[in-house]
Amino acid sequence: MTVERWLRLRGKGLAMLHVTRGVWGSRVRVWPLLPALLDHPRALSSLAAKMGEYRKMWNPTEPRNWSQQYRERFIPFSKEQLLRLLIKEFHSSPAEKAALEEFVTHVNFCTLFHYHHILAQLQALYDPINPDRETLDQPSLTDAQRLSNEQEVLRALEPLLAQANFSPLSEDTLAYALVVHHPQDEVQVTINLDQYIYMQFWALGQRVGQMPRKSSVGFKRGFFKSPPAERRYFKRVVLAARTKRGHLVLKSFKDMPLEGLEQLLPELKVRTPTLQRALLNFTLVVSGVVFFVNVGMVVLSDLKMATSLLLLLFTAFMGLRASKMFGQRRSVQALELAHMLYYRSTSNNSELLSALALRAQDEHTKEALLAHSFLARRPRGARGQSEEETSQWLQSEVENWLLAQSGCDVAFNGTRALAHLQALTPSIGMYPPPGFPKLDPLSTITSPKAAPPSTDDPLSKPLCPAPPSQLVGN
Template sequence: MVPAALQKKDWQACYHQMRMTTMERFIPITRRSIIRHLMQKKDFLTREELKVYEDFALALDTAIVNKYHGVLQELKNLFDPINPDKDTIETRKWNPRERQDNEFWLLQRLEDIMEKANFHELPEDVVNKALEEHEVSDGVRVSVDKNKYDILKFWALGREKITVSLPWYKALFTKKENMPKPKLYYKRVVIALRFKRDQKLMLKSFKEIPVNALEMMLPDGKIKISKMDKGIIATSVSIAVMGIVAKIVTLLASMNVDWMLILSGVTGLAAVQSWTIYKNKRNRYLADLSRLLYFKNVANNRGLLALLVDRAEDESFKEALLVYTFLLANRPSTMYDKRSIEMSPAELGGLTAVQLEGRIEKWVYQVTGTEVEVESLEAINLLKKFGILCEIDNKLHVLPLMAALHNLPQQPQSVVARTTESDIFEGYDRDVFMETEEQYQEEEKVQKRIGWF
């Protein structure tokens, strides 16, 4: 059995290796918050630009939403034959080859959408580590047989460390080096899975998932007792059985050794107690699993496709707005008194993609306290298609704000419909998901009173 401490070290190493190879690209604030922060940034926009900047942002958002409308429809059409929730009458028969084709192209499109939504696919070694047999609590081990699946993919968005606090009376007597380590969480996880010999593909999304608890989102996890607890129970039962056998033999031989009967009873009670403790731990894990599936499930199957496209729109909008605004604001200070119509694209921007990404990353860190890796290529290509960005001698330039506004659709709707959108703090396990240790202890007291163990 691998010691728990070594397992934790392996998880830490695996996590940090993944973090180095997949730097987070998710910008953890809403569209409206970004607009507000950019408008409040001192000496960034002129007075004239401030008056129309929100209109420009709304027009840019509408253009991006229109772009993704056809993408969502294509995803729905590809998913239709392999949708496990489909409830309409079947009008045609799909043979296995047609279903496989649809599944293949759906996963290809999902890869693209996930990248635009700033999800990253979890590396195979991270998934294998999460699904192999490992300890989830004292005495309880779980595992998932990956060979049961033809399709099993995980994508994650956002990683965060959450501090684990102890009750004050425990913290007083706990050494600093023995204090609980912060827990690592994914903000969002998306799964695509299909069992072997199954014809339907399942898509699921969860929120606030511990990085070492991916098996909880799969339907066929195996729960086992640890080798140590198994050994304790087996030893106790063996001693009890041997004592009973010895007592029977001595009785037949008319010998009086009551101490053997006492030993048998004690070891038998020890075995029952060990088994009861394991069952309680197992029930706690199952209760946590039930709460995760109830409280942490975000969307499934066809509904998830719309959610992912919406996230791709969000991230594309935020990246495009940041790219355009930082290029617009990169100009000599003498130009701040000029009107937009008097500005020339040659005077606006003049940054390479690397310089631009560095400035945006620094600004995001100042605003959110989160280190992100900005990839501007998608946003640059998008703005080029809209005709408001050009590249001259490897330097990026943009149209003045008023000219750029006229190049975009003039019927903004999407962000206006999101006026109630706000930044929120994640719940994680501090509220409804995990019960506190005090609650567990109270439950055990109640169970003892009513004679459950």
């Protein structure tokens, strides 16, 4: 079997895995939050209304019905960790261990071509609107054409995010994140919804606890500072946003708190928190009163200056001082925001597409691995059940096992995992495929033998003189 023949089998669904309808499907549902090309103000009107509802609430701590809005789907183990756990618990014998490792190698080999093809299609769609393109510029696009291309990219990106086990954050969650500010966030920003055409967030890896130290930029310990509080944050967050005067922004961040999502948006302004503004104003008032009593009264009595002129100069001085203090504070907060984005940013734009394809491939492999291991130990009396009952049994068993192993409540997609496993079944035992080229191993680099030093080379001559026995005449 030649390489071309073997690769052609992938399209027929015989050797390579194929995407079943309902898992990826040829039809992609329209992105719910993506606005119409020419009617974008209506798309964010409902978001503004929900933001108004949260502003009327007294100290909300989480979005409404948060447990129903967000379900964690990310498997909190790497492929290597998951393989070790399954071998330890289900495949302890040498033969079973070798068979499982061979199965994982086969899945990795099959999914590599599949997701490489998906990534190539995504990059071809994204290339005309890629702001970081290093090749020759193409003809400029109109705003309507650019929005249409962005819509196609986001529609094609949605199933990849779903396979990577990212969960879309609802509009209600986004309204909560844009309104509520955590008291320990020293850097706070504000945005104008009128400047945006659309925005959407996806997240995975929900955690509740103290933020990682590298991501807690801006937190400073002091006499009046409380220790870091436990917060709800996500290990990964993906952002897709578009401003009226900008372009599609695709970015990924790590260790992002729920109340800090607005810090990731473009076209934002740093604002001073209410408590800090009150402290700055109090400092200005106290220092102004002290200065006026100690200096202003002396000037008024000695120089015989008019009271109105003195008050005018004092007001101008205090206004200049207040502007300088607030400006310096905003500059410090802007620098802290830049540091935070520097530490938390993982990828953006075209590089994000590659990262998502790799993550989707990993999640695909882990789901197939779990389905393979659990179905092999299914009770014999339950093997005659329907496919729907099998997927429900698989989902329940895997969720309970992941909860026991990691302590995380993960919503496992049994139907999709079963479809992945069934797509791989016809090609079991064909790795490596017949006729597939094998590259020669890297030749060992050997250093050439050292040549004897030349007597003509001054650097090869000894630095010390010859002993007396070798001198002429001795």
